[in-house]
Amino acid sequence: MDLIQRLKSDYPWIQTPLVVSAPMRLIALAELAVGVSGAGGIGFIGAGTDVSDLEKHFEHASDLLARSSSPPKSSSEVLPIGVGFINWGAQLDQAIGIIKKYKPAAVWFFAPSSKQSLKEWSERSREACPEAKIWVQVGSVREAHLALEIRPNVLVVQGTDAGGHGLAQGAGLISLLPEVNDAVQEKIEKEGCEAPIIIAAGGIVEGRSAAAALALGASGVVMGTRFLASKEANIAKGYQDEILRAADGGQSTVRTKVYDNLRGTTGWAESHNARGVINRSYTDNLAGMGEAENKRLYEEEIKKGDEGWGVEARMTTYAGTGIGLVKEVKGVKEIVEEVRKGVKSALNELKV
Amino acid sequence: MDLIQRLKSDYPWIQTPLVVSAPMRLIALAELAVGVSGAGGIGFIGAGTDVSDLEKHFEHASDLLARSSSPPKSSSEVLPIGVGFINWGAQLDQAIGIIKKYKPAAVWFFAPSSKQSLKEWSERSREACPEAKIWVQVGSVREAHLALEIRPNVLVVQGTDAGGHGLAQGAGLISLLPEVNDAVQEKIEKEGCEAPIIIAAGGIVEGRSAAAALALGASGVVMGTRFLASKEANIAKGYQDEILRAADGGQSTVRTKVYDNLRGTTGWAESHNARGVINRSYTDNLAGMGEAENKRLYEEEIKKGDEGWGVEARMTTYAGTGIGLVKEVKGVKEIVEEVRKGVKSALNELKV
Numbered sequence: 001m002d003l004i005q006r007l008k009s010d011y012p013w014i015q016t017p018l019v020v021s022a023p024m025r026l027i028a029l030a031e032l033a034v035g036v037s038g039a040g041g042i043g044f045i046g047a048g049t050d051v052s053d054l055e056k057h058f059e060h061a062s063d064l065l066a067r068s069s070s071p072p073k074s075s076s077e078v079l080p081i082g083v084g085f086i087n088w089g090a091q092l093d094q095a096i097g098i099i100k101k102y103k104p105a106a107v108w109f110f111a112p113s114s115k116q117s118l119k120e121w122s123e124r125s126r127e128a129c130p131e132a133k134i135w136v137q138v139g140s141v142r143e144a145h146l147a148l149e150i151r152p153n154v155l156v157v158q159g160t161d162a163g164g165h166g167l168a169q170g171a172g173l174i175s176l177l178p179e180v181n182d183a184v185q186e187k188i189e190k191e192g193c194e195a196p197i198i199i200a201a202g203g204i205v206e207g208r209s210a211a212a213a214l215a216l217g218a219s220g221v222v223m224g225t226r227f228l229a230s231k232e233a234n235i236a237k238g239y240q241d242e243i244l245r246a247a248d249g250g251q252s253t254v255r256t257k258v259y260d261n262l263r264g265t266t267g268w269a270e271s272h273n274a275r276g277v278i279n280r281s282y283t284d285n286l287a288g289m290g291e292a293e294n295k296r297l298y299e300e301e302i303k304k305g306d307e308g309w310g311v312e313a314r315m316t317t318y319a320g321t322g323i324g325l326v327k328e329v330k331g332v333k334e335i336v337e338e339v340r341k342g343v344k345s346a347l348n349e350l351k352v
Numbered sequence: 353m354d355l356i357q358r359l360k361s362d363y364p365w366i367q368t369p370l371v372v373s374a375p376m377r378l379i380a381l382a383e384l385a386v387g388v389s390g391a392g393g394i395g396f397i398g399a400g401t402d403v404s405d406l407e408k409h410f411e412h413a414s415d416l417l418a419r420s421s422s423p424p425k426s427s428s429e430v431l432p433i434g435v436g437f438i439n440w441g442a443q444l445d446q447a448i449g450i451i452k453k454y455k456p457a458a459v460w461f462f463a464p465s466s467k468q469s470l471k472e473w474s475e476r477s478r479e480a481c482p483e484a485k486i487w488v489q490v491g492s493v494r495e496a497h498l499a500l501e502i503r504p505n506v507l508v509v510q511g512t513d514a515g516g517h518g519l520a521q522g523a524g525l526i527s528l529l530p531e532v533n534d535a536v537q538e539k540i541e542k543e544g545c546e547a548p549i550i551i552a553a554g555g556i557v558e559g560r561s562a563a564a565a566l567a568l569g570a571s572g573v574v575m576g577t578r579f580l581a582s583k584e585a586n587i588a589k590g591y592q593d594e595i596l597r598a599a600d601g602g603q604s605t606v607r608t609k610v611y612d613n614l615r616g617t618t619g620w621a622e623s624h625n626a627r628g629v630i631n632r633s634y635t636d637n638l639a640g641m642g643e644a645e646n647k648r649l650y651e652e653e654i655k656k657g658d659e660g661w662g663v664e665a666r667m668t669t670y671a672g673t674g675i676g677l678v679k680e681v682k683g684v685k686e687i688v689e690e691v692r693k694g695v696k697s698a699l700n701e702l703k704v
């Protein structure tokens with residue numbers, strides 16, 4: 001069975017090229033996830049490091065799916081959406097209870113505290129819901145080797161252009177994806193087991209970048225930043241306006257730990273940081289402002305609401321380098337369809 | 353005339369998809385440049401910041417071309433190779449004299465000290481040899497806008513995965529190339545002039561990454577790191593062995609100013625640094641070793657010759673994140689042909 005057939009068998013409602021929405025903590029909730037799956041993609045609820053209100057989001061998603069006139073067709077008993085955990089922070093027992101109860105089609109793991117922890121999450125998840133496919137996000141060949149030990153169904157290969165959290169040190173998809181792919185194929189051939197499906201993330205916001213990811217060897221693409229500017233995202237208007245405004249993404253965004261520190265998100269390993277739009281919090285830090293003062297100003301800024309976002313403001317605006325290509329808020333259905341169509345035209349226009 | 357036709361008219365000896373060798377200072381000399389053009393690509397001599405022995409390399413190239421049984425077919429009087437300058441350091445009058453005398457088909461500008469300097473270089477180059485096409489390397493949308501003012505024939509868009517020098521802060525090709533392309537098209541339409549041809553650089557080492565760059569909108573690709581492992585590169589065996597050894601390119605390489613500082617290359621602007629393989633010079637700097645001591649150890653290391661390169665050694669190994677996919681030293685003809693073929697198979701295998 002080739003990879004596209006496998007995808008269609010595992011997630012019967014999808015259309016290809018496959019478009020996936022990233023499990024963005026606080027932002028990717030039921031409406032976004034159900035909307036993306038409804039458009040023939042795979043939508044993820046972002047549970048992140050905190051599963052305390054995850055049940056509420058699954059209830060909401062189940063409700064939206066039940067009320068849909070043409071719900072995405074899922075096999076057996078699974079819910080045609082996924083859920084993403086940041087493993088070092090998420091509460092395992094509680095998460096497993098929810099996986100068992102709601103049976104998401106896919107469970108996405110990212111940044112476990114150890115190899116042992118990843119193993120425990122995957123074993124318990126498979127036990128709780130054998131139908132749920134296990135997705136593991138990696139950012140290097142080394143991480144891919146570690147992930148392979150739990151036999152994931154999908155490897156999400158994240159390039160350093162991605163917004164939000166990822167490896168502090170890394171490569172773009174242009175070199176990372178083929179190198180990971182080769183390493184995976186070599187190991188799989190040696191061990192004689194089934195290869196995971198490889199999905200690309202990091203800097204993909206539209207048809208051209210999605211087409212490039214497929215040419216690099218991916219079987220589908222994940223987008224985060226593009227969905228920040230969707231009607232279904234649970235996002236402040238100030239944040240969303242910044243996504244539309246910022247351009248020249250390699251210059252206007254930066255990977256740093258500054259934003260996490262200000263927000264008090266302290267559980268990330270040294271190996272990880274996050275990409276966000278450069279603002280005063282960052283430039284003041286660079287200019288030598290102490291953390292206490294920067295944090296005080298950040299707390300003040302929160303009170304301004306939507307005015308708190310902007311180059312001269314302080315609210316954190318996690319986003320990837322593709323931000324300059326995101327210029328309009330659209331519904332997720334339109335976004336997903338545009339990308340699928342965009343892939344085809346990018347490849348058709350290609351004269352070799 | 354479409355872009356591919358324009359390329360074939362400007363450089364009549366090429367085959368598509370177009371493969372270009374980067375003008376790597378000290379490494380890309382006559383043999384590499386002539387070899388790449390002979391294989392249907394465009395080969396560049398890397399003059400870099402010092403043109404004092406450039407005439408010698410052009411003499412050598414002319415000689416190789418004259419002795420070739422099937423020399424690349426160039427139009428009019430131009431030499432079917434290019435030359436690349438690092439403008440802030442290269443001596444203008446001397447460079448112009450050589451351009452006038454040898455008439456390279458392409459002249460590549462990078463990192464001029466000012467807009468005025470770029471203008472002066474391009475005007476004087478066009479005056480000295482109107483047939484030589486002007487290539488300008490950029491790493492951001494902002495730089496692309498500046499470059500457009502001199503109406504370049506080609507924009508080389510360099511992503512942050514590239515080895516050697518480039519913008520310290522940047523994006524990978526996956527988002528940079530489409531954003532630059534859109535900005536260029538918008539400006540060109542407004543001004544009603546001819547758009548430059550866009551060529552991609554940064555992290556491209558083989559067919560899959562080259563195919564991805566074309567899907568992103570490029571009309572050809574530049575490779576540097578891949579040609580470090582070519583028989584025709586003027587490179588120490590220790591350096592070349594490191595290129596073959598290093599893997600997981602996002603983890604084994606880093607962008608830094610440390611290597612330039614140790615080598616005494618002090619003319620680069622604050623905005624630029626270079627990507628190289630992580631070695632003791634870098635890790636010692638990170639661990640707090642002072643520059644004087646690090647430099648002393650570096651000078652000692654030079655005496656070791658080929659043993660001076662390696663993870664536990666100190667010689668600078670500039671390379672891009674694609675390094676993990678470069679595993680064998682080959683002749684440039686084989687490399688260029690493999691990439692052209694690889695592009696086609698990457699696109700053929702692509703099921704959408």
